[in-house]
Amino acid sequence: MNRKLLIPLVVFVVLCGFLFAGLWRDPREVPSPLVGKPAPAFNLAQLDAPDKPFGTADMKGQVWLLNVWASWCVSCREEHPLLVEFAKAKIAPVIGLNYKDQPAPGRQWLAQNGDPYTTSVQDRDGRVGIDYGVYGVPETFVIDKAGTIRYKQIGPITPEALEKNILPLVRELQKS
Amino acid sequence: MKRTPRILLAAFVLFAAMPALAAEAVPTEMDPVKAARAVKLAEKLRCLVCQNQTIADSNAELANDLRTQIREQIAAGKSDDDILAYMTNRYGDFVLYQPPFKATTILLWLGPAVLLLGGIAVLVRNLARRRAGEIALTDEEKSRAGELLAGEPGKKKT
Amino acid sequence: MIPELGHFALMLALLIAAIQGTLPIIGAARRMPAWIALARPVAQAQFVFVAFAWGVLAYSFITSDFSVANVAENSNSELPIFYRFAATWGSHEGSMMLWVMMLAAWTLAVSLKSRNLPDVMVARVLGVMGLVSCGFILFVLWTSNPFERVFPVPANGRDLNPLLQDPGMVVHPPMLYTGYVGFSVAFAFAVAALLSGRLDATWARWSRPWTTVAWCFLTLGIMLGSWWAYYTLGWGGWWFWDPVENASFMPWLVGTALVHSLVVTEKRGTFKNWTVLLAISAFSLSLVGTFLVRSGVLTSVHAFATDPRRGVYILAFLVIVIGGSLTLYAVRAPKVGVGGRFELVSRESMLLANNVLLLAACGSVLLGTLYPLFLDALNLGKISVGPPYFDSVFVPLMTPLVFLMGIGPLARWKEAEVPDLWRRLRWALAVSVVTALVVPLIAGSFRILVSFGLLLAFWIVASTVVNIRERTRGMTGGIIARIRRQPRSYWGMILAHLGVAVFIIGVTLVKGYETERDVQMRVGDTVSVGSYVFRFDGVTERKGPNYTAARGAVSVSRNGTVIETLYPEKRAYNAGGMPMTNAAIDSGITGDIYVSMGEPVGGGAWIIRVYSKPFITWAWAGFVLMALGGFLALMDRRYRTQARPAAAPARVAGAAGAD
Numbered sequence: 001m002n003r004k005l006l007i008p009l010v011v012f013v014v015l016c017g018f019l020f021a022g023l024w025r026d027p028r029e030v031p032s033p034l035v036g037k038p039a040p041a042f043n044l045a046q047l048d049a050p051d052k053p054f055g056t057a058d059m060k061g062q063v064w065l066l067n068v069w070a071s072w073c074v075s076c077r078e079e080h081p082l083l084v085e086f087a088k089a090k091i092a093p094v095i096g097l098n099y100k101d102q103p104a105p106g107r108q109w110l111a112q113n114g115d116p117y118t119t120s121v122q123d124r125d126g127r128v129g130i131d132y133g134v135y136g137v138p139e140t141f142v143i144d145k146a147g148t149i150r151y152k153q154i155g156p157i158t159p160e161a162l163e164k165n166i167l168p169l170v171r172e173l174q175k176s
Numbered sequence: 177m178k179r180t181p182r183i184l185l186a187a188f189v190l191f192a193a194m195p196a197l198a199a200e201a202v203p204t205e206m207d208p209v210k211a212a213r214a215v216k217l218a219e220k221l222r223c224l225v226c227q228n229q230t231i232a233d234s235n236a237e238l239a240n241d242l243r244t245q246i247r248e249q250i251a252a253g254k255s256d257d258d259i260l261a262y263m264t265n266r267y268g269d270f271v272l273y274q275p276p277f278k279a280t281t282i283l284l285w286l287g288p289a290v291l292l293l294g295g296i297a298v299l300v301r302n303l304a305r306r307r308a309g310e311i312a313l314t315d316e317e318k319s320r321a322g323e324l325l326a327g328e329p330g331k332k333k334t
Numbered sequence: 335m336i337p338e339l340g341h342f343a344l345m346l347a348l349l350i351a352a353i354q355g356t357l358p359i360i361g362a363a364r365r366m367p368a369w370i371a372l373a374r375p376v377a378q379a380q381f382v383f384v385a386f387a388w389g390v391l392a393y394s395f396i397t398s399d400f401s402v403a404n405v406a407e408n409s410n411s412e413l414p415i416f417y418r419f420a421a422t423w424g425s426h427e428g429s430m431m432l433w434v435m436m437l438a439a440w441t442l443a444v445s446l447k448s449r450n451l452p453d454v455m456v457a458r459v460l461g462v463m464g465l466v467s468c469g470f471i472l473f474v475l476w477t478s479n480p481f482e483r484v485f486p487v488p489a490n491g492r493d494l495n496p497l498l499q500d501p502g503m504v505v506h507p508p509m510l511y512t513g514y515v516g517f518s519v520a521f522a523f524a525v526a527a528l529l530s531g532r533l534d535a536t537w538a539r540w541s542r543p544w545t546t547v548a549w550c551f552l553t554l555g556i557m558l559g560s561w562w563a564y565y566t567l568g569w570g571g572w573w574f575w576d577p578v579e580n581a582s583f584m585p586w587l588v589g590t591a592l593v594h595s596l597v598v599t600e601k602r603g604t605f606k607n608w609t610v611l612l613a614i615s616a617f618s619l620s621l622v623g624t625f626l627v628r629s630g631v632l633t634s635v636h637a638f639a640t641d642p643r644r645g646v647y648i649l650a651f652l653v654i655v656i657g658g659s660l661t662l663y664a665v666r667a668p669k670v671g672v673g674g675r676f677e678l679v680s681r682e683s684m685l686l687a688n689n690v691l692l693l694a695a696c697g698s699v700l701l702g703t704l705y706p707l708f709l710d711a712l713n714l715g716k717i718s719v720g721p722p723y724f725d726s727v728f729v730p731l732m733t734p735l736v737f738l739m740g741i742g743p744l745a746r747w748k749e750a751e752v753p754d755l756w757r758r759l760r761w762a763l764a765v766s767v768v769t770a771l772v773v774p775l776i777a778g779s780f781r782i783l784v785s786f787g788l789l790l791a792f793w794i795v796a797s798t799v800v801n802i803r804e805r806t807r808g809m810t811g812g813i814i815a816r817i818r819r820q821p822r823s824y825w826g827m828i829l830a831h832l833g834v835a836v837f838i839i840g841v842t843l844v845k846g847y848e849t850e851r852d853v854q855m856r857v858g859d860t861v862s863v864g865s866y867v868f869r870f871d872g873v874t875e876r877k878g879p880n881y882t883a884a885r886g887a888v889s890v891s892r893n894g895t896v897i898e899t900l901y902p903e904k905r906a907y908n909a910g911g912m913p914m915t916n917a918a919i920d921s922g923i924t925g926d927i928y929v930s931m932g933e934p935v936g937g938g939a940w941i942i943r944v945y946s947k948p949f950i951t952w953a954w955a956g957f958v959l960m961a962l963g964g965f966l967a968l969m970d971r972r973y974r975t976q977a978r979p980a981a982a983p984a985r986v987a988g989a990a991g992a993d
Contacts, residue, residue, distance in 0.1 A: 005667050008611060009660040012618075016653055018704065019622075021711035022631040023645045030224055030716055033268040100237070126241050133266040135224040135238055215850065222718050227635045228576055230720075233569045235912075235933075273720025275705075280714045284705045288698035288727045295690035303678050303686075 032133050032152040039066070039143045040131035044121035047098055047106055054095075054121050056147060063173045065094045065166075066141040067117070068129065070101045071109035073137040079156035080113050086162070087116030092170050096120030099129050099137055142166060144173045210250050217246050217259055222271050230273065337402050340390025341481035347383035347438075348471045354380055354441075354464030358457035359529070373457040377445040380467060384438035388431055391480050392422045400491050403484040404428060410493035410909050412880035420503040421494045426628060426638035427480035432507060433624070434470050436515040441467065444519055444544070451540055458526035459519070466518055469651045477644045493880070493909030502562030506555060510582060513552025514620045517585055519544040520592065521617035524610045525659050528666040533606045538599035541613065543973050545596060549589045550964035556582055557957035568915030568930040570850070570945045572953070575724040578636035580703045581623030587696040588616040591689045593964075598685050602747065604674040605686070607667045612689070614663060618656040619696070625652055631707060677749040684742040691735040698727045736790045736838070739831055740797030744804070758804070762796035777847065787842025794835035798828055826967025830960045837956025843949035844925070850946075852932070856939040863946045866927060867891045870942060871899070881907040881914075886940065888918065888929050902931045902942075925949045 034040075043055030067083060069076045087094055096117035098106045103122060110120070123129055132141065133152075142151040151169055153161055218232035223239045231239040242263070249259050263271050275281045354376040361369025391404070395418050400406040408428065409421045423432040441463045448456045474480070494503075523541040527533045559582070564572040573579065592612040599609045625648045626632055630640025676682040702719045709715055740762065741755055770789035774780045805824070806816040817825075853861050855870035862868070871887040883903040889896050900918035907914065917930035925948035932941030 002664075002667075005607075005664040008615070009657065009664055012656055012660055015622075015704075016649065016657075018708055018711050019625065019629075019631060019649055019652075022707045023629060023642050023649070025631075025707075025710050027631065027633045027706065027710070030268060030270045033265060126238075127245075130241060130245060130266060133268075135267065211852065215852070220722065222720065227637065228574070228633050229635065233567070233571065268716065270716045270718050273718050274722035275717045275719050280709055281705075281717065284701060284719065284723070287701045288694060288731060291697045291701075292691070292694040292731060295694050296687075299683075299686055299690050300678075303676075303683055306675055307677075 029154055030133075030135060032149070032154075034133055034149045035152055037149060039141065039147050039149045040128070042121070042123075042128045042131070044123060044128065047096070047103060047110075047120040047122055049119075050103070050122070054119055059093070059095065059143070060147055061145050063092050063145055063170055064118075064143055065092055065170075066097055066132075066143060067094055068097045068099050068132070068134050068137055068139045069120075070099045070137050071105040072101065075156045076138045077113065079138055079140075079158075080116070082157050082159065082162055083116040084114040091167070092174070093118040097128065097132075097134075098122050099134065100124065100126045140166075142169055142173070145176070210247075213250055213256070214243070214246050217250075217256060218243055220260070220273055221263055222273055224267060224271065336390055337394055337399070337481045337483065340387045340394075341479070343383045343390070344387040344434075344471060344475060344481075347380050347387060347434075348468060348475060350376060350380040350383060351464045351467040351471055355461055355466075355468050356464075357461075358464075359461035362454045362457045362461070362529070367453075370453050370457040373453075373460040374445040374448075377441045377460045377464065380464070381438040381442040381445075384434055384467075384471070388422075388435040391428065391431055392419060395419060395422045398491070400489075401483050401485070401487040402480075403482045404480045406484050406488050406491045408494050409491040410880060411490055412908060413494055413499070414879050416501070416504055417494055417499050420498070420507075423507050424494050424498050424503065425480075426644075427474070427478040429507065429511075429638070430470070430474050430478050431480050432511055433515060434467065434474055436508075436511045437463065437467050437470060437518060439512075440516055440519055440548075444522075455526055455530065455540070458529050459522040462522035462525045463518060466522075466655060469655065473644075473647055473651065477641070477647055490909075493907065493911070496881070496905065496907045496911055496914045497566060499880075499907075500562065500566055502558060502566065506558040506562055509551055509558055510555030513548050513550070513555050513589075514582065514585060514623070516544070516548025516551060517589060517613075517617040517620050519548060520613040521659070524613035525662065527610060528659075528662050531666060531668075533610065533668055535600050535603040538596050538606070538609060542593075542596045542600060543968055545589065545592055545613070545616075546964050546968055549586070549593055550961045550968075552582070552586050552589060553957055553961040553964065556586060557954050557961070560957075561954050564950075565917055565919055568917050569943070570848075570917075570928050570930075570947060572950070575699075575702070575721050576636065577632040577634045577703050578623075578627050580699050581619075581626050584696050584699055585616050585619040585623065587692050587699070588612060588619055591692040591696075592616050594685050594688050594692075598682055602674045602676070602682060604676075604682065608689070610667065611663060614656070614659045618652075618659075619700075621648075621652050621655060625649060626703070632703070674748075676747070679745070679750050679752055679755075681742060681745040681747045681750065684738050684745055687738055688735060688742065691731055691738075695728060695731045695735075698731065699724065702727065733790065736794060736834070739834065740793050743801050743827065743831070744797065758800060759797055762800050763793065766792035766796050774846070779847070781846050784842055784846035787838055787846070791835040791838040791842065794831055794838075798831060798835075802828065821970050821972075823967040823970040823972075826963045826965075826970070828963070829966055830963025833956045833959030833961075833963055835956070836952050836959055840949050840952025840954070840956055844947050844953065847948045848946060848950075851944045853942055853944070854935055854939055855942045856937065859939075861942075861944055863927075863944050865892055866946070868929065868942075868944050870940070872938070873940065876903070878905065880909065881905045883916070884931070884934075886918075886929075886931050886942070888942070888944075890920070890927060900927070900929045902929045904931045921951055923951065926951065 039056055041056045043053045043057070046052055046054050065086075069080075083094060086092075094117050096119070098120050100123065102124075106120070106122070110117075126134075132139075136155065138156055140153040140157055141149050142153075144150050150173065151165060153166065157166065215232055219230045221231045221242065223229045223231045223234040223236055223242075225236045225238050226234045229239075231242050245262075246259055249262065254262075260272065264276075269276055269278075275284060277285055354373065357369045358373035358376070360366070361372065391402075393399075394402045394405050395409055396415065398405065398409060398411045398418065400409075404425055404427050405421075408424045409418055413421065421428070423429045441460060444456070444463065445460060448459075451459075520541055523537065523544065527537045556579075559579070560572045563574075564570065592609065595605060595609045595612055598605050625645070627634070627636065628638050628640065629645030629648060630637070630642065631645065674682075702723050705719050706717050709717060741759065744755060744758060766789055769792045770785045773788055774784045805820060809816045809819060811819070849863050851861050851863055853859075855861065857870060857872040860867055860869045867890070869889045869891070871889055873884050873886050876883045876885045883905045885901055885903050887899055887901055889899045891897060898920060900920060902918040903916040905914040905916060915930050915932075917928055919929075920927045925946065928945040928947055930943050932943055934940050
C-alpha cells in the first residue's frame with residue numbers, strides 16, 4: 001500500500017480527536033485576562049447608604065469576594081443560598097456589585113432572598129462591570145490582600161466550585 | 177449609485193434652502209469621520225453575550241454599553257489601538273475577530289500560505305514525475321502505433 | 335395515531351435501509367444477481383416509507399397538531415400556512431428529518447435514472463447510500479425523534495422563531511440540503527468504484543452529472559441563505575464567515591474542485607485517485623458540517639439546540655463513514671501509475687492548479703473555523719476567528735484562481751505553449767487593465783482594491799470573449815447557428831464562469847462604495863446618502879397575522895422629487911420573543927437602498943439606519959448564473975441519449991477543447 005494514501009485518513013483522525021475534545025468544552029465561556037492582575041479600582045455609592053461611597057481601597061489588606069448580581073438576574077437565585085451560607089460562616093467578606101440595576105428593586109431583592117454582603121455598591125451604568133470584564137451575571141471574583149484578582153467564577157457558584165476552587169484558595173490567601 | 181462629493185454638496189445646499197421646520201437628521205455620532213471610525217472598530221469586536229455577532233450588529237445591552245465606550249474613547253482622543261487594547265485587557269483575545277499574531281496563532285496565520293505552497297509543491301513534483309516516468313515505446317510498438325493511428329482518420333480517441 | 339404511524343414508517347425505513355445497505359453490496363462482491371437486483375426496488379421502498387414519515391410530520395405541522403412535541407415547540411396556530419409547513423424543518427429534529435428525506439429522494443433518483451449503468455455498479459452505489467441512510471435514520475430515531483408526543487396537549491404552540499418566518503425559510507433549507515446531501519451520490523460512486531476495483535474514465539462520466547446537479551443546488555442554497563440573512567437581519571450584512579455558513583461553503587469549494595477534476599478524469603482518464611478522494615472529501619465535509627452545526631462545539635447564530643449525546647453520535651458516525659471510506663481509499667486506490675502524460679503548461683495542469691487553489695481555500699476556511707477549538711482543546715486560551723481573518727486569507731487565494739479561469743479554457747489538452755497563449759490573450763489582458771482603471775474613475779472615486787477586483791472580473795469576461803470568438807471562428811452560418819453548434823456543456827461553462835465575474839463585480843463594488851448612515855430621526859428629518867435624500871415620515875401601527883408592527887415610512891427623493899416610499903418595520907410577535915427588524919429594501923440592477931429601524935429614542939424619534947449598497951444584487955445574480963451554467967451543462971446531449979450515436983464528423987482540427 002502506498003503510504004501517501006494514508007495521509008487523508010491520518011489527518012481525519014487527528015481532526016476527530018479535536019472535535020471529540022471540543023464536545024466537552026463550552027465555546028462561549030470566556031476566561032478572564034484579569035486573573036493575576038490588580039483588581040480595577042472603584043469607588044461607588046452603596047446600595048444602603050448612597051451618600052457614603054465605598055471602594056476597593058477600603059478592602060486593602062483583606063481577602064474578599066466581589067459578587068456581581070442584579071435583581072433581574074434569574075441565575076443569581078441559584079447561587080444566592082450558597083453565598084448566604086458563606087457569609088454566615090464568616091470565612092471572608094463578600095462585597096456585592098449591583099450591576100445595571102435600580103436601587104429600590106435591588107434592596108427589595110436582598111430583603112426577599114437574604115443579604116450575604118458586607119455591603120453592596122451600585123454599578124448603575126455597568127462601567128465598573130466593563131472594567132472587570134463582566135459579560136454575564138452572576139460572576140464572582142476572589143481578590144487577595146494586595147488587591148490582585150486571583151480567581152473568577154463565571155456563572156453561578158456551584159457547590160463544587162465553592163469546595164474545589166473558592167474555599168481552598170481563600171484559605172490559602174488568608175494565610176499569607 | 178454614484179457617490180461624488182459634488183452631488184452631496186448640491187444636496188446639502190438644496191436642503192439649506194428648504195423650510196427650517198424639518199432638519200438634517202442628528203447622527204448618533206456627531207462627527208461623520210468619528211462615526212465611521214466607531215463603526216469600523218465595533219465591527220472588529222465580538223459581542224460576548226451573542227451567538228457570533230459583532231458589537232456593531234448586536235442589540236444586546238452589553239454591546240450597547242461597549243459601543244458607548246468606543247464613542248466616548250474616540251471623543252477623548254484615544255487611538256484605535258488604544259481602544260482595542262482596552263477591550264482585550266478586560267475580555268481577552270476572544271473579543272477580537274481578527275486574532276492577534278502570537279505564538280499560539282502562527283499556525284493559523286501561516287497555515288493558508290503553507291497549504292498553498294505545499295499544494296503547489298506536490299503538484300509540480302507530480303508533474304515532473306509524470307514526465308520522467310513515461311514508458312518508452314519499443315520500435316515495434318512505435319510502428320504498430322503508427323499503423324493504428326494512420327488507419328482510420330475519423331476515429332475518435334478517448 | 336397519525337404521528338405514531340409516521341414513527342413506525344421511519345422504523346421500517348431503517349430496516350429497509352439496512353437491507354439496502356448490505357445485501358446489494360454483498361451481492362455485488364459475490365456475484366449474486368438476485369441480491370444485486372434487490373438494490374433498486376429496496377431503495378424505492380425506503381423512499382416510500384421515509385416520504386410517508388416526513389409527510390406525516392409535515393401534516394402534523396400544517397394541521398397544528400400540538401400533541402406532537404416538535405410542533406408545539408416550533409409552531410403556532412396563528413402562523414400562516416407556508417410557515418407552518420416550513421416549520422417542519424425549523425428545529426434540529428425536523429431538519430434531520432429533512433436530511434433523511436433528501437437522502438431518500440436522491441436514492442430514488444439514482445434508482446430511477448441509472449438504466450445506462452451496469453447493475454453491479456448501481457447495486458454498490460445504492461448500497462453505500464443505504465448505509466448512510468441507516469446512520470441518519472438511526473440518529474433520528476435514537477436521539478432526535480420528531481414524533482414524540484407531549485402530554486397534556488398545550489392549547490397553542492411556542493411559535494416558530496420570528497427570524498424564520500420568512501419565504502427564505504421555505505426555500506433555503508430544502509435547496510441547501512438538496513445540494514449538501516446530493517454529494518452523497520458522488521461519494522457513493524467513489525466508494526462503489528473503490529469496492530469494485532475499477533476506476534476509469536467511464537466512472538467519471540457516470541459520476542459527473544450527479545455531482546454537477548448537487549453542486550448547482552448547493553450553489554443556489556448558499557446564495558439564498560446569504561440573501562435571506564441580508565434582508566432579514568437588518569444590518570445589511572450578507573456573509574459573515576459564521577461556522578454554519580462555512581460548513582456549507584467548504585463542501586461547495588471542494589465540490590467545485592470535484593466538478594473540474596471530473597472533467598480531467600473523464601476526458602483524459604487521469605487523476606482518478608485524486609478525483610475519488612475529492613468525491614469522498616466533499617461529502618465528508620457535508621458530514622463534518624452537520625456535526626459542527628449540531629454538536630455545540632462552535633458558537634453560531636444558526637446553531638441548533640445542542641446536546642453532547644447527539645454530538646457523540648454524529649462523531650461516531652463520522653468516524654465510521656469517513657474513516658471507513660478513507661481506509662478503503664488507502665487500501666484500494668489503484669497504484670499511482672503513470673497515467674496520461676501532459677506538460678507543465680497544459681489544460682490538465684491548469685485544472686490541477688484550480689484544484690490546489692480551491693482546496694487551499696477550503697483548508698484555510700476549515701483552519702479558521704476550527705482554530706479556536708484547537709487552542710481551547712489544548713488549553714492555550716480562547717480566541718475568535720472572524721471575517722477579518724477569512725477575508726484576508728480567502729481573497730489572495732482566489733486571485734490566482736480567477737487568473738487561471740481566463741487561461742485554462744483556452745489551453746490545449748496535454749500541451750499548451752505560453753507564447754501562444756500570451757498572443758491570444760494579451761489584448762484581453764490589456765482591455766481588462768484599462769477598463770479596471772477607468773471605471774472607478776468614472777464612478778468618481780478611485781480605489782485600488784476596487785480596481786483590482788474589477789480587473790479580475792473583466793479579465794474573466796475578456797478571456798471568455800476570446801474563447802467564444804476562437805471557438806466560433808471559421809464556422810458558417812449566422813450567430814445563432816454558431817451558438818447552436820456548440821454543445822450545451824460549453825455554454826454551461828461559459829455561463830458559470832461569467833457568473834463568477836458578475837459575482838466579483840458585485841462584491842468589489844459593494845465593498846468599495848457602500849455607505850452607511852446611522853442617525854436619529856424625528857418626523858420630517860432628512861439624511862442624504864449618495865444622491866438620494868431620505869425623509870422620515872413617522873411611524874404607524876400595523877397588525878399582521880401573528881404580530882404587531884411599528885411601521886416606519888421613509889420617503890426617498892432624488893434631485894428634489896420623491897421617487898418612492900420605503901416601509902421598514904419593527905415587529906413584535908404575539909407569541910413573544912425579541913422584536914424583529916424588517917428592513918425595507920429597494921433592489922435594482924445598480925444596487926440596493928436599504929433602510930431599517932433601530933430603536934425608538936423618545937419624542938417620536940427613532941434611530942434609523944440607511945445603507946447604500948451599490949451593485950450588491952450582482953453578487954447574488956453571479957451565483958444564480960453559476961447554478962444556471964451548471965444546469966445548462968447538464969442538459970448536454972450526451973446526458974440525454976442512452977448510447978452515443980455513430981462517430982460524429984471530426985471536429986474542426988485544433989479546436990481548443992471539445993467539452
